Amino acid sequence: MFLVPLSPASRSFSQFARLAGCSDDGLDTAQRSPALDVAETESGYSVRVDLPGVTKQDVKIAIDGRRVSVSAQAQPEDGKTDTARLIYRERPAARFARSFTLPEEIDQDASQAKLDNGVLSLTLSKKRAGAAKHLAVN
Numbered sequence: 587m588f589l590v591p592l593s594p595a596s597r598s599f600s601q602f603a604r605l606a607g608c609s610d611d612g613l614d615t616a617q618r619s620p621a622l623d624v625a626e627t628e629s630g631y632s633v634r635v636d637l638p639g640v641t642k643q644d645v646k647i648a649i650d651g652r653r654v655s656v657s658a659q660a661q662p663e664d665g666k667t668d669t670a671r672l673i674y675r676e677r678p679a680a681r682f683a684r685s686f687t688l689p690e691e692i693d694q695d696a697s698q699a700k701l702d703n704g705v706l707s708l709t710l711s712k713k714r715a716g717a718a719k720h721l722a723v724n
Contacts, residue, residue, distance in 0.1 A: 620635050620682045622635045622684060630696075634706070636705060638704040640701070641661075653688075656683070659681050662675065688710070
């Protein structure tokens with residue numbers, strides 16, 4: 587990174603951001619593919635997904651058979667206080683999305699999700715085969 591001296595006339599945020607290669611609003615909402623770990627047990631799968639800066643209200647998880655999709659959006663703080671104003675931001679808003687397919691179908695009702703310190707932990711239960719059904723002959 588290089589630093590460019592700013593004259594008093596060029597100290598506005600928009601000029602600083604342009605020199606730093608940022609947009610004026612400081613928001614870069616490019617979609618990112620978060621890192622994940624998947625482990626299998628007898629009864630299901632344990633999945634950990636890195637989602638830094640995301641609150642649990644901003645996480646969406648969809649399960650369709652064997653396919654699991656996770657999406658989230660991190661909203662940056664507005665940076666405004668009574669005594670300070672934000673002049674530069676390197677921690678922008680971010681969108682995360684990741685989908686993967688597991689070897690067996692997932693029982694959505696028996697599965698759980700927990701977000702703690704930017705790590706989403708999924709406990710996905712394998713769908714059990716239903717009891718054999720008998721068909722009556724008419």
